[in-house]
Each structure stands twice: as C-alpha cells, then as structure tokens.
Amino acid sequence: MKIWDRFVEATRAFGSDSSEPHHKTSTFHALQTQESIGAGRLQLEPFANLSHGLTPRRLKEILDMADQGDIFEQHLLFSDMEDRCEHLAAEMGKRKRALLTLDWEILPAQSGRGRAVSNEASDIAAAVREQFDGINNFEDLLMDLADGIGHGFSACEIQWEYNARTNAHLPAAFHFRPQSWFQVSRENKNRLLLRNGMPEGEPLWPLGWLIHTHKSRSGWLARYGLFRTVAWAYLIRSFAVEANIRYVQVHGLPFRLGKYPPGSREEDKRALYNALKTLGQDAAGIIPQGMDILFETPAAAAQDMAGALINRCEMGMSKAILGGTLTTQSDGKSSTNALGQVHDRIRRDLMISDAMQLAATLTRQLVAPLAVLNCGVTDPRLLPWFRFDTREAEDIAIYAQALPALAPVMKISSRWAHEKLKIPQAENDDDILGGWNR
Numbered sequence: 300m301k302i303w304d305r306f307v308e309a310t311r312a313f314g315s316d317s318s319e320p321h322h323k324t325s326t327f328h329a330l331q332t333q334e335s336i337g338a339g340r341l342q343l344e345p346f347a348n349l350s351h352g353l354t355p356r357r358l359k360e361i362l363d364m365a366d367q368g369d370i371f372e373q374h375l376l377f378s379d380m381e382d383r384c385e386h387l388a389a390e391m392g393k394r395k396r397a398l399l400t401l402d403w404e405i406l407p408a409q410s411g412r413g414r415a416v417s418n419e420a421s422d423i424a425a426a427v428r429e430q431f432d433g434i435n436n437f438e439d440l441l442m443d444l445a446d447g448i449g450h451g452f453s454a455c456e457i458q459w460e461y462n463a464r465t466n467a468h469l470p471a472a473f474h475f476r477p478q479s480w481f482q483v484s485r486e487n488k489n490r491l492l493l494r495n496g497m498p499e500g501e502p503l504w505p506l507g508w509l510i511h512t513h514k515s516r517s518g519w520l521a522r523y524g525l526f527r528t529v530a531w532a533y534l535i536r537s538f539a540v541e542a543n544i545r546y547v548q549v550h551g552l553p554f555r556l557g558k559y560p561p562g563s564r565e566e567d568k569r570a571l572y573n574a575l576k577t578l579g580q581d582a583a584g585i586i587p588q589g590m591d592i593l594f595e596t597p598a599a600a601a602q603d604m605a606g607a608l609i610n611r612c613e614m615g616m617s618k619a620i621l622g623g624t625l626t627t628q629s630d631g632k633s634s635t636n637a638l639g640q641v642h643d644r645i646r647r648d649l650m651i652s653d654a655m656q657l658a659a660t661l662t663r664q665l666v667a668p669l670a671v672l673n674c675g676v677t678d679p680r681l682l683p684w685f686r687f688d689t690r691e692a693e694d695i696a697i698y699a700q701a702l703p704a705l706a707p708v709m710k711i712s713s714r715w716a717h718e719k720l721k722i723p724q725a726e727n728d729d730d731i732l733g734g735w736n737r
Contacts, residue, residue, distance in 0.1 A: 329507035330459045330468055334493060341480050341494065349376040350383050350537065358534055365521040368488055374478035377450050377526040380533050386613045387533065390620040391525075395445035397650040398657065399438055402688040405431060405666065408681050417681075423674050424683035430669050434470055440509075443475040444657055447513035450478045451523030452491065455509040467673040470665075473509065489520045506668055511660040513653070528619045536612035543605035621646050654687035661685040695720055 328334070335341060349361070349372060358376075365373035381388050407416045407424040431437070440455060447453035453475070460471035482500045484490040491510060492500030503510070515525045557571045617624045623646070662684045670676040670683060698720060705711060717724050725731045 329457070329504040330461070333456050333458060333474070334501070334504045334507050335456055335474075335476060335480070340496070344479075346378070347372075347375045348379055350379045353534055353537065355534065358530060362527070362530070368483055368485060368521075370481070370483060370521050371479055371494075373521065374450055374481075376530070377524065378477065378479070380526060380530070381449065384533055384536065386536075387529065387616055387620075390617055391449055393646075394448055394620055394649065394653070395442055397646070398441055398445055398654060398687070401650075401654060403658075404428075404686055404688065405683050406686055407683055420681050420683070423670055423676060423681055426674050427666055427669050427683050430467065430469055430673060435472070440473045441657070443473065444509065444511040444660065445513075445653065446475070447511045447524070448515060448653060449524050449526045451515070451520055451527075452478065452481075452510060452512045454478070454481065454491070454511075457507060457509060459506075465673075469669075469673075483520060491520070506672075509660065509664050511657060513656055525620055529616045532612040532615045532619075536609055539605045539608040539612065543609065546605060622649055651689045654689050658685045658687050690718070 353376075361372045361376055364370075381391060405424050405428040407420040409416055409420065434440075443455050444453050455473040455475050457470050458472040458474060459468050461468050480494055481491045482494050484492055484500070485498070489512075491503060493503060495501040512520065512523060514523050516522065516528070521527075555575045557575050559568055559571055614624045662682075666685050667682050670681075676682060698716070702711065702716060714724070
C-alpha cells in the first residue's frame, strides 16, 4: 500500500482525480494483471481481410464510418494494407526503424532547460535509467509504438512484475494490442476505450497501458495516421496490379477466333468455344468437323499502362511516408546526388519529429510511473524525462582547424565543443585519450 499511497499523492499533484474508487481500483489491478485478459473475446477475433474486393465506394464508406466515430473497420483495413503491399511495408519499415538507430537517455528534471539540476533530480534520473536497463526488448517496444505513425495511435499493454528484493514494480513485458481492439468515446473522439461489446466501451486502466498517439496530420484521432493519406493510392495500385496480372496471363498468346457454319447447333458452338479456351491452356483441343480456328497475333503494346500506374502510386506513397522518392527509387531522369541529399534531409526531419513525439509518450507514460512507484516522487518538478539523441556530429576536420585559431581570442566552452562534435567528456585522467597533453 505504500506504493499506492505514493502514486495517489503524485497523481493528485499532477492534477488527476485519484480519489475516485474506480481510478484507485483499476490502478491497483493494473499492477496485478492485464485489463485485456478480462476481454478474452478480443483474443479470439480473427484478422479480417478488408482488402479483398475493396472498391472506391467501400473505401469511402470505411473512412466515413471512422469520421463518425466507428474506427473498427478502418484499422482492420490499415493492417491489411501493410500486409498486402510490399512497397507500403518497406517504406513504413524505413520510417519506423530509423528510430532504432538513435541513442537515448534519461535526463534529470530541468536539465537542458537553462536551470540548475539538483542532486535529488540527478539521483532520481539515475535510478530510473537503471530500471530502464532492466527492461527486456526495449527496441521491440519502440517498434510497436512507432506503429502509430501509420494508424494514428498504437497501444501496448504493460505486464508489471514486483521485485521483492528491490521493492520495485518493473515492466516484465509490453504486449502489442491491435488498433481494432479499441473504440473512441462518443463524447470525446480523441479518447480511446477498450472494446467490450457495449456502446460505452471500457475505460483504460491507469498504469496498464502505453498509448502513443502520433500526429502525422492535424485533426482528431481517426485522422492522425498516414494510412488515411495513402489509402486511395493503395486502392488504385491494387487495381493496377490485378490488371497487370490478367495481362501477363494472356501476354504472348495468339488471338484465337473460331468460325462455325450457319445452322450449327448450340452444343457445337459450345464445343468450339471450349476448344478455343483449351488451346490457350493446353495447346490441344478438338472441334466438330466443318468448323475452323484462326490464329491472329496481337499487336505489341506500345506502353505498359498498368506498370506506369503502379509506379505512380508507389511514388505517391513514398512522398507521403518519407517526404520524397529519391531515397527509395530513381526515375532515371531527375535523380541527382544533390536532390538525393535534399530528400535524405527531409527523411531526417521526419525522424526527429517522430522521435520527439515518441519521447513525450515515454516520458509521460513510462518514465513518470517508474519515478512515482519506485522512487517515491511526489513533486512533478523532479520527474526525469526521456530524450532521443537526434543531434548530428559536426565536421571534426573543420573544428580542428577553427577552434585552435579562435581559442586565443574567444572564451569557448569546452562543453559546447564536446556537444557539437558528439564526443563525450572524459570521466577522469585515466579516461583521456593517450595522445592528449596532460
């Protein structure tokens, strides 16, 4: 109960209404079990295939229903889109996996904000970082939360584990839950609820979930995700792929024309037609006597229209997801090294934006609970914060020439130089590089 009392005090300080019985009970339950276990029917729901037979009218209906608050079929479709389109999966994979290349850190309260850091804040940040180091498969958690880039939100249920030796609650696992498991409140379309078969839904337990809402565009929750933007390109591409498959099935085959004499019976006509189809598959067939089969070579296609349409749709997807196309594929005409660098810079801007949004979620929903539960933090001003290191190292060669020339006439901070070059400062004399003049 000491842990619960500390959490109540802290959440009251944060402005939450912790005095409500449901809030207290559900928070206590979240440390013991998982809310979705009570909704076992969700675990048994099969994955629906909404892409099969998808038409423009059907897609419009699905998006309109989401605008009205029914997001179930929209997120089933979004998941199916990524499963069935290799280009979409590859581009989203680049966007999400870029986050795994970044270093991250837990910073003390007020650090990096122009204020002095107290010893207490530093100790809390170090303790939370130690707890983070004990989390298994943290990279998988980042990938699961980054799924919100396409959908607009992603949800991971926390499985807590109590360590009696350290008297601490730590996440033992994070379980990804499909977006189709959730609904939005009728009163507030930005509030997520767990589907339980009732119109009101089930409120999410405090401390039980990591809910990352990712704003790829403005609007409300159902419109946040990038998949809303690429849904029409996906539909057109699927039509073009189907047309291309049908063309390939008959490409190169001669056009077969059957002739039957006047007065032929219907059975003879059907026999002739079946023979024409058999010739296209088995190169063999029989026809009644007196009927003829003519072979005509079709004219060669002047342009691959279906292929051009597929390429056009894929370029549109790349623009929406990565901000450009030259980091994905080349058109052989406009691609240059300079343009490629510009597009790569846009990708970096997107990565920084994604990292900032994800860091804010981790600070609020994981760092803060760990600090409250295990470090006894009751003052929100002492809460540490999560940050991805998105800084780029400057050109060392340029600084190696400029700094010695400027040092005699300027008071240059060594800490600033270390940060610019992303070179950590030595912890002690033994840690200094051997070539340095001690």
